[in-house]
Amino acid sequence: xxxxxxxxxxxxxxxxxGQKCSELLIxxxxxxxxIATFSNKxxxxxxxxxxxxxxxxxxxxxxxxxxxxxxAISNINALLSELYQSRFACLSYGGSSGALLTLMTAxxxxxHPKRKVIIFDELSHQSLNGGLLFGRWQxxxxxxxxxxxxxxxxxxxxxxxxxxxEAVGAESIAACVIVNPSYCGxxxxxxxxxxxxxxxxxxxxxxxxxxxxxxxxTRSNAAGAELLSQCSDVxxxxxxxxxxxxxxxxxxxxxxxxxKHWDVALDLGFRSTSPxxxxxxxxxxxxxxxxxxxxxEKIAQSTRGxxxxxxxxxxxxxxxxxxxxEMVGADFGDxxxxxxxxxxxxxxxxxxxxxxSDEYGIQxxxxxxxxxLLLMGTPISNDDLDFTVKSLQSSLASLLAKSNYKTAxxxxxx
Amino acid sequence: xxxxxxxxxxxxxxxxKAFFSPSESVPIREAVGRHVSTxxxxxxxxxxxxIQGQVFQEYHLGLIEDAIKNNMTIIGxxxxxxxxxxxxxxxxxPTRLDRFVIETQRAEAVTQEMANKIGDFFGSGxxxxxxxxxxxxxxxxxxxxxxxLDFESWADSYDIQDIKRAEAARRELLTSAEKVAKSWxxxxxxxSIELPQKFHRxxxxxxxxxxxxxxxxxxxxxxxxxxxxxxxLRGFLHARICTLKKLFETEEWRNPWLFSYFNDPSKWxxxxxxxxxxxxxxxxxxxxxxxxISAQILHxxxxxxxxxxxxxxxxxxxxxPEHAALPLICEIPQDGSAHILNIAATREIDFGILKNGxxxxxxxxxxxxxxxxxxxxxxxxxAIKSQIRKQRRR
Numbered sequence: 001x002x003x004x005x006x007x008x009x010x011x012x013x014x015x016x017x018g019q020k021c022s023e024l025l026i027x028x029x030x031x032x033x034x035i036a037t038f039s040n041k042x043x044x045x046x047x048x049x050x051x052x053x054x055x056x057x058x059x060x061x062x063x064x065x066x067x068x069x070x071x072a073i074s075n076i077n078a079l080l081s082e083l084y085q086s087r088f089a090c091l092s093y094g095g096s097s098g099a100l101l102t103l104m105t106a107x108x109x110x111x112h113p114k115r116k117v118i119i120f121d122e123l124s125h126q127s128l129n130g131g132l133l134f135g136r137w138q139x140x141x142x143x144x145x146x147x148x149x150x151x152x153x154x155x156x157x158x159x160x161x162x163x164x165x166e167a168v169g170a171e172s173i174a175a176c177v178i179v180n181p182s183y184c185g186x187x188x189x190x191x192x193x194x195x196x197x198x199x200x201x202x203x204x205x206x207x208x209x210x211x212x213x214x215x216x217x218t219r220s221n222a223a224g225a226e227l228l229s230q231c232s233d234v235x236x237x238x239x240x241x242x243x244x245x246x247x248x249x250x251x252x253x254x255x256x257x258x259x260k261h262w263d264v265a266l267d268l269g270f271r272s273t274s275p276x277x278x279x280x281x282x283x284x285x286x287x288x289x290x291x292x293x294x295x296x297e298k299i300a301q302s303t304r305g306x307x308x309x310x311x312x313x314x315x316x317x318x319x320x321x322x323x324x325x326e327m328v329g330a331d332f333g334d335x336x337x338x339x340x341x342x343x344x345x346x347x348x349x350x351x352x353x354x355x356x357s358d359e360y361g362i363q364x365x366x367x368x369x370x371x372x373l374l375l376m377g378t379p380i381s382n383d384d385l386d387f388t389v390k391s392l393q394s395s396l397a398s399l400l401a402k403s404n405y406k407t408a409x410x411x412x413x414x
Numbered sequence: 415x416x417x418x419x420x421x422x423x424x425x426x427x428x429x430x431k432a433f434f435s436p437s438e439s440v441p442i443r444e445a446v447g448r449h450v451s452t453x454x455x456x457x458x459x460x461x462x463x464x465i466q467g468q469v470f471q472e473y474h475l476g477l478i479e480d481a482i483k484n485n486m487t488i489i490g491x492x493x494x495x496x497x498x499x500x501x502x503x504x505x506x507x508p509t510r511l512d513r514f515v516i517e518t519q520r521a522e523a524v525t526q527e528m529a530n531k532i533g534d535f536f537g538s539g540x541x542x543x544x545x546x547x548x549x550x551x552x553x554x555x556x557x558x559x560x561x562x563l564d565f566e567s568w569a570d571s572y573d574i575q576d577i578k579r580a581e582a583a584r585r586e587l588l589t590s591a592e593k594v595a596k597s598w599x600x601x602x603x604x605x606s607i608e609l610p611q612k613f614h615r616x617x618x619x620x621x622x623x624x625x626x627x628x629x630x631x632x633x634x635x636x637x638x639x640x641x642x643x644x645x646x647l648r649g650f651l652h653a654r655i656c657t658l659k660k661l662f663e664t665e666e667w668r669n670p671w672l673f674s675y676f677n678d679p680s681k682w683x684x685x686x687x688x689x690x691x692x693x694x695x696x697x698x699x700x701x702x703x704x705x706x707i708s709a710q711i712l713h714x715x716x717x718x719x720x721x722x723x724x725x726x727x728x729x730x731x732x733x734x735p736e737h738a739a740l741p742l743i744c745e746i747p748q749d750g751s752a753h754i755l756n757i758a759a760t761r762e763i764d765f766g767i768l769k770n771g772x773x774x775x776x777x778x779x780x781x782x783x784x785x786x787x788x789x790x791x792x793x794x795x796x797a798i799k800s801q802i803r804k805q806r807r808r
Contacts, residue, residue, distance in 0.1 A: 116426070129453060129465045132429045139467070141425040164424050166803065167796055183461070348484055350458050366459040369480075 013052055020045040050278055073280060077250075079287035084237070086229040086252035088259035091283065093272045095249035096212040096238035097127040103208060103234060103251065104131020104177075106265035107258060111206060112174035118164060118205075119177050120144050121153060125210060128177060140168050147328050150341045151368035154329045155188040156180060158195045170203040177208045180228060183366060184323070184373055185213060185337025186330035193231040201233075211237045212249070213334070234258055239286075248283050298379045303335040305380035309388065310338060316392045317400075319344040323371065336377040343370045346403050352396060360391040424796075425468060432467035436503040439492065442478065445470040448501040454490035456481040470501065511720055514639050514648060518728040521634035521654060529630055532638075533623035534601055535647050537673065539711035540617040541594045541604060547616040548594045549587075549609055555678060556670060556770060558616060559591045572611065583610055598713055614676035621673045628664060629708055632656045633737075637729045639716050649712035651725045655737055657701045662688055665708065665745065670770050683769040691767045696776045698741065705737055705780045707744040723787065730784035738781035746773050 024045065027038055073091060080089035092099035104127075108117075117137045119128065121144045132139050142164045145154040156178050165173060178196070181187040200207045209232035229235040229252040239248040253259060289295040310322050323339040325332055333339075342349045353367030365375035380388070427449070437451035450470050454463045456477065464474050481488050482497065492498045524532075541548035547558040553567055569580035590607050593599075599607075601619045609615065630636070634654030641648050656664075666672045668683050692698045712721065745768065765773045777783045786798050 126453070126462070129429065129462065133433045133466065134430070136428075136430045138426060138428050139465075141427070141468070163800075166800065167424055168426065350484065350486060353458055364458070366461075368459050 016052060017045075017049065020048065076280060076284050076287060079284065079291060080250050080252065082291055083287060084229040084235065084252040085227055086235070087254045088256070088262075089250055089252040090259070090262055090266075091280070092249040092251060093247075093279075094270075095240075095247050096210070096236050097125045097249070098270070099236045099249050099251045100125050100208075100210060101127040101131050101134075102262065102265050102270040103236065104128065104137070105135045106268060106270055107234075107261040108137075108175055108206065108208075109135055110261045110264075111257065112204075114172050114174035116140050116168060116173045117175045117177060118142060118161065118168075118173060120156070120179065121146070125212065128210065137174075140164060140173070145329070149343050149370065150323045150328065150339065151370045152184045152186070152323065152328055152339065153182055155182055155186050155192075155331075156196060157188075158192060158199060161196055162199065165200075165203065165205070170205060173203075173205050175206040175208055176200055177210060178232075179210045179213065180231075181211070181213050181332075181334050181337075182330075183213055184328075184339045184371075185334030186325055186328055187332045187334070189331040190231065192331075193228075197231045197233075206234070207232045209235045211235050213337075229254070239290075247279060248286070301379035302377055305385055306335055306338050306374075306376035308385055309374070309376065312385075312389050313340065315389055316340075317345070317396050320396070336375055337365075338374040338376055340372045340374070341370060342372065345400065347396075347399050352399055355395040355399060356391060360395060362388060362391055427467035427469075429466040432502050436505070437500045438503045439498045440501055442475060442491065442497040442499050445499045445501050446472055446475055448504070450490075450499060451502050452490045452500045454478065454488070454499070457487040457489060460489075467502075470499070509720070510718070511724060513642055514716060514721065515642050516637065516639050516721070516724045516728050518635050518637040518732045520732070521630045521632060521636050521652070524630045524636050526627070528638075529627050530623050531647055532636070532650050532652075533626040534619060535650060535713075536626060536709060536711055537617035537619055537622040538598060538600060538604070539713070540622075540673070541615075542598045543595045543714065546591065546595045548591045548604075549613050550616055550671070550674065550676060552612045552614070552676065552678075555676060555681070559587065559613070561588060568612065587613070614674055616671075617673040618675055621675070625664070625673060629654055632660075634705075634708070635729050635732055637725045639712070639721060639725060641715075647713075648716040649710075649721065649725065651710045651729060652708045653705060653729060654708050655703060655705050655740060657703055658689070658692060658698055659700045661704070661706055661743075665706070666770070667745070667768055681769075688767065691764075695764050695767070696741070696743075696762065698743075698776075703740055705740045705742045707742070726784070726787040730787045733780065733784060738779065738784070740780055742775075742777040742780040742783050744775050746775060 020041075024038070024041055027034070027041060031037070076091050077089045080091065081087065090099075092102070094101070104117075108131075115136075115138050117132065118140045119132070120142050131137070142160055144156070144160070146152075147154065161176060180193065187193075197207050209228050211228045211232075228237070233253060233255055235252045237250060237252070239250070251262065253262075286295070313320060313322050320340055320342050321344075323341045340349075342352065348369050349372045350367050350369060353364040353372055356362040356364055362374075364372055366373040432449050432451045435451065440448070448470055449467055450464055451466055453465045454474065455461065456463060463477055464470060478488060478491065478497070488497075490499065539545065545558070546560070549559040550557070551559065551563055551568060553571065554563055557563065565580065565584045569583075574580045574583070587610065594604065594607070604615070629652065632654040633656075634652065637651040638647060639649035640646065662668050662685060664672075667688065668685065669677070669679075670681075671677055689700055698704065710725075746763075762776045763773050764776070765771070767774050789798065
């Protein structure tokens with residue numbers, strides 16, 4: 001960032017931001033109910049900020065993203081490679097969804113004449129669906145073990161894949177797309193993942209890992225689990241899920257043939273020709289921070305926050321609980337994923353999710369009938385955590401009051 | 415306590431075909447069993463329940479109805495009050511099976527006319543591919559007229575000195591055999607082919623008719639495949655129940671030339687050797703009742719796994735519990751219906767019992783062998799296929 005933002009204009013830039021923010025502050029204080037005017041001003045500020053930043057950026061090194069190319073975007077790719085310890089990495093301006101679509105539509109068909117792709121229940125990205133459609137693949141769907149008590153799936157097992165490959169025939173299967181960690185953040189021990197990878201490699205089946213829900217399985221906090229980029233032919237991930245930057249989807253691979261086909265695909269239109277250089281600049285800066293350890297404290301803070309929430313779960317209600325990896329036959333759980341089970345309560349957790357979102361402004365990552373997933377990827381202060389716990393508590397209480405629920409102890413939660 | 419549903423079923427589908435195919439909107443309840451042409455998501459959580467090309471099932475219907483009841487947002491259905499969904503328009507292209515009527519009747523109910531028809535079909539089928547049993551030469555009577563027949567000995571035995579004449583006769587005979595094998599000749603056409611001296615037809619019309627008539631007297635099942643439009647017989651499968659002794663005498667096991675006027679009793683199999691082998695290998699006694707797949711012949715138009723499967727299924731569905739409990743034995747001609755039974759459903763295959771070298775397969779129960787054909791559940795069929803694969807590897 002230091003190299004690209006023109007030093008001479010930094011003071012003007014900061015001054016401009018200060019002025020606009022002051023205007024917003026005055027507006028919000030004087031007339032807090034005039035949301036329309038506030039929104040207009042905010043959008044104006046944001047646009048000016050972006051325009052200014054774009055104008056202050058040195059464009060010289062910013063070539064379009066490629067997996068093999070050079071230039072400043074390649075610096076980002078190099079940083080991603082280092083972070084995920086893969087030979088090649090490529091930033092995706094379409095996020096992880098765009099990366100998966102590129103892979104399924106324009107890269108995988110070039111690798112295999114085979115026409116079947118193994119997918120699982122709980123499809124990863126919608127773009128996998130698009131990739132199957134536009135890549136004209138035959139899909140072979142394996143039902144995963146479903147834990148109906150928590151409305152969640154167990155991590156992948158080698159034997160499920162083996163049975164399917166034997167039933168369908170390895171000679172017709174081009175790839176297997178797995179979602180690891182699962183949507184709810186569960187993951188198996190790395191030896192299980194390596195076994196799956198080795199098995200599929202021996203049969204010339206490309207293993208695609210949609211790792212968008214576990215972007216932090218990086219060198220800095222692998223937490224005993226091996227890097228996903230080492231247990232698959234291609235790994236798709238999205239660091240922004242952990243609040244690191246605005247949008248940072250990427251593809252990592254150790255295979256040169258995949259990287260080459262990737263670049264061809266990008267040239268054919270699988271990228272924007274007018275990328276946001278500001279986003280790239282921010283991504284570069286954040287990646288450097290991640291690698292030199294500057295961001296470690298933030299990650300630790302977010303992990304502390306999610307652990308604290310887990311500890312305080314009974315403050316919310318004594319009949320809800322955290323779904324642990326062991327409960328679903330998993331070895332690990334991503335620290336940022338907090339899956340709360342409401343299976344012991346006579347409520348539809350989806351209604352709880354609605355209340356939290358509509359009335360308390362708390363973003364729920366995923367909610368089903370019996371469970372709710374909170375993604376606590378961003379650092380959280382103690383005050384924020386208190387607010388979250390209280391919000392969860394009161395929203396649940398209001399929902400239970402409607403159902404006149406009594407606990408085993410006979411206490412009416414209203 | 416871990417709750418899990420561990421189905422071993424693999425749905426194979428092509429989303430792009432469903433996506434690009436013409437679609438129609440149907441009430442949600444009528445969509446069950448149809449391929450959907452859109453993605454369904456209940457929000458929250460918003461993950462697809464089903465995607466293009468998958469079959470809409472009761473399970474999906476239940477989830478969507480539950481979501482409607484709970485006022486959830488559903489992406490992929492039109493009106494929540496009168497939910498309709500887009501499914502692939504059915505433009506059912508006729509399959510090969512649609513050309514045929516496949517039905518099974520008890521052997522006792524087969525009419526004389528039908529028995530003759532089947533007898534003729536049997537004889538024609540014997541001469542055609544894959545059996546090629548059109549003619550035999552007395553000098554080498556165990557083999558049907560093949561390119562490997564020792565024509566030189568034949569020419570010598572007739573003292574045909576003229577090499578050109580011998581060669582011409584050889585060529586003519588082989589050409590006829592080839593034509594017969596490929597063209598599925600009717601009896602009247604077969605009769606017009608003149609065979610040289612010492613050559614005989616494998617299956618004579620009268621003998622075939624008589625043999626069929628006799629066989630149909632035993633309790634059993636006759637599955638016929640008829641062309642829906644012309645009514646012509648295009649295949650049949652006959653399973654019957656009788657004692658081992660009767661089978662030895664009425665199948666081609668004792669006398670390989672059972673359907674031919676050529677006969678050489680000196681080369682018939684020894685009953686004692688056969689019975690001893692059957693007892694030693696399968697524990698079967700002389701008067702023990704058993705089921706047998708007595709014949710399975712298909713016209714080239716009807717050859718293929720789809721017709722075969724439907725025939726076996728049709729027969730399996732008719733089998734009575736009493737018959738299903740009997741052991742099953744079946745001769746497998748080298749080039750014939752070896753696929754009639756699979757090794758997984760068969761207890762043993764033995765190559766050393768019949769004099770003609772054809773293996774006999776043995777299965778402890780007829781029901782074991784037929785189960786595959788009536789297993790509707792995909793995971794049952796998958797389990798059977800896995801078993802077959804394992805057995806083959808061994």
